[in-house]
Amino acid sequence: xxxxxxxxxxxxxxxxxxxxxxxxxxxxxxxxxxxxxxxxxxxxxxxxxxxxxxxxxxxxxxxxxxxxxxxxxxxxxxxxxxxxxxxxxxxxxxxxxxxxxxxxxxxxxxxxxxxxxxxxxxxxxxxxxxxxxxxxxxxxxxxxxxxxxxxxxxxxxxxxxxxxxxxxxxxxxxxxxxxxxxxxxxxxxxxxxxxxxxxxxxxxxxxxxxxxxxxxxxxxxxxxxxxxxxxxxxxxxxxxxxxxxxxxxxxxxxxxxxxxxxxxxxxxxxxxxxxxxxxxxxxxxxxxxxxxxxxxxxxxxxxxxx
Numbered sequence: 001x002x003x004x005x006x007x008x009x010x011x012x013x014x015x016x017x018x019x020x021x022x023x024x025x026x027x028x029x030x031x032x033x034x035x036x037x038x039x040x041x042x043x044x045x046x047x048x049x050x051x052x053x054x055x056x057x058x059x060x061x062x063x064x065x066x067x068x069x070x071x072x073x074x075x076x077x078x079x080x081x082x083x084x085x086x087x088x089x090x091x092x093x094x095x096x097x098x099x100x101x102x103x104x105x106x107x108x109x110x111x112x113x114x115x116x117x118x119x120x121x122x123x124x125x126x127x128x129x130x131x132x133x134x135x136x137x138x139x140x141x142x143x144x145x146x147x148x149x150x151x152x153x154x155x156x157x158x159x160x161x162x163x164x165x166x167x168x169x170x171x172x173x174x175x176x177x178x179x180x181x182x183x184x185x186x187x188x189x190x191x192x193x194x195x196x197x198x199x200x201x202x203x204x205x206x207x208x209x210x211x212x213x214x215x216x217x218x219x220x221x222x223x224x225x226x227x228x229x230x231x232x233x234x235x236x237x238x239x240x241x242x243x244x245x246x247x248x249x250x251x252x253x254x255x256x257x258x259x260x261x262x263x264x265x266x267x268x269x270x271x272x273x274x275x276x277x278x279x280x281x282x283x284x285x286x287x288x289x290x291x292x293x294x295x296x297x298x299x300x301x302x303x304x305x306x
Contacts (some may be wrong), residue, residue, distance in 0.1 A: 008076040014038055015080020020088045022081070022169060022176060024096070024107065029081070031114050031172040031238055035295055040223060042077070043170070045070040046216035101275075104247040105284035109291025111238055111245055117295060118172060119235040122228050129232045136236020144244035145268075146182050158192070158200055161185035162207030167215040172234045247284055248275040 014036040018029035033039040049069060066072075095103040122129060161183045169176030180186040192200035222230040249267040272279040 003072065008072055011038065011073060011076040012080035015077040016084040017080075018077075019081040019084025019086075020092075021107075023085050023088045023092045024103070024177070028169065028172055028176070028241070030170045031111065031118075033170070034172045034234065035114055035117050038077070039172070041070075041073065043216050043219045043223070045073060046170075046212060047220040049213060100249075101247045101278075101280050101284055102287055104245050105287040106291040107245045108242065108247055109288030109293075110295055111242060111291075112288075113292040113295035114172070114238050115235060118231065118238060122231045122235070124228050129228050132229045132232035133236040133239075136233035137240035138236070140237045140240025141243055142240075143179075143182070144241060155200055155203055158185060158188060158204040159207035161189070162204040163211030163214075166208040166211045170212070170215070170219075172238050243269055248272045248279060250274075250276065 014032065017036065018032045021032050022029035030039070033042055092103070161180060164183065165176040165179045165185070168179040177186065180189060188200070189204055191197070192204070219230075246269040248270050250270045251267050272281050272284070
C-alpha cells in the first residue's frame with residue numbers, strides 16, 4: 001500500500017486518540033483503532049512479526065526488513081500513542097478525580113456511537129452472530145463489575161499481568177488499564193515506572209510482547225475464518241463496557257492509600273436523579289453528544305483511502 005506523508009500523519013493522529021483512550025481505565029484504545037479503520041491492519045501487522053523476519057534483516061537489508069514489518073505504519077501509530085498516553089495521563093487523572101461525571105459522559109457518548117459503527121460492519125446476521133453478540137456483551141459487563149484483587153507484589157506476576165492486559169488493550173470495549181486494576185497489578189506497575197525498576201518493567205513488557213504476538217495470531221485467524229461472528233463478539237464487548245463508563249456512580253467501598261487519600265474501589269451505576277452530588281446533567285448530555293460526534297469524525301477519516 002503506497003502512502004504519502006499526509007497518510008502517516010493521519011495515522012499518528014489516530015494513535016493520539018488511541019493513547020488518550022488507553023490512559024483512562026475503562027476505555028479501550030482498541031475501540032478507537034476499530035472505528036478509525038486501522039484495526040485489522042494493526043492486528044495483521046503484529047501477527048506478521050515472526051522470527052523468520054531476522055533472516056530478512058541479515059540476508060537482505062534494513063529497508064527490506066522495515067517494509068516487511070510495515071515499519072512506517074508502526075512508527076507513525078506508536079508515535080501518536082506514546083505522545084498522547086504520556087501527556088494525557090496526568091490530565092485524565094485530574095479529570096477523573098475532579099470532574100468524573102463530565103469525562104465519563106464524553107466517553108459514554110463515544111462508546112455508544114462505536115457500537116453502531118462496529119455493528120454495521122456485520123454483513124450477515126444469523127443465530128450464531130446474535131449469540132456471539134450476547135456472549136461478548138455478557139463477558140464485558142461481568143468484567144466491568146469484578147472487584148479489584150489485592151495488590152500483588154510478586155515480580156513475576158507482572159509477566160502474567162502484562163500478557164493478559166495487552167490482550168485486553170487491543171480488544172475493543174475492554175480496557176487494559178482496568179484489567180491491571182482488577183488483577184491488582186496497576187499500582188505495582190505504576191510504582192515500577194515511577195521508580196524505574198528495570199527488573200519489573202522488563203518482566204511486564206516481556207509478558208506484554210508474548211501476549212500481543214500470540215493473541216494477534218488468534219485474532220487474525222478469527223477475522224479470516226469467522227469475520228461476522230468476530231465482529232459480533234467485539235460489538236458485544238463494546239456494548240457490555242457501557243456499564244463501566246456510565247457517568248453516575250455510587251461508591252460502595254473505598255481504598256485508602258498510605259497517604260490517607262481515598263479512591264473508589266467498588267462502584268455501581270445509578271440514575272443521574274439518584275446521584276449523590278451535582279449530576280451536572282446538562283453539561284453531561286452535551287459532552288455525550290460531543291463524544292458521539294467524535295466517532296463520526298474518526299469514522300469519516302477512517303473511511304478515506306489511505
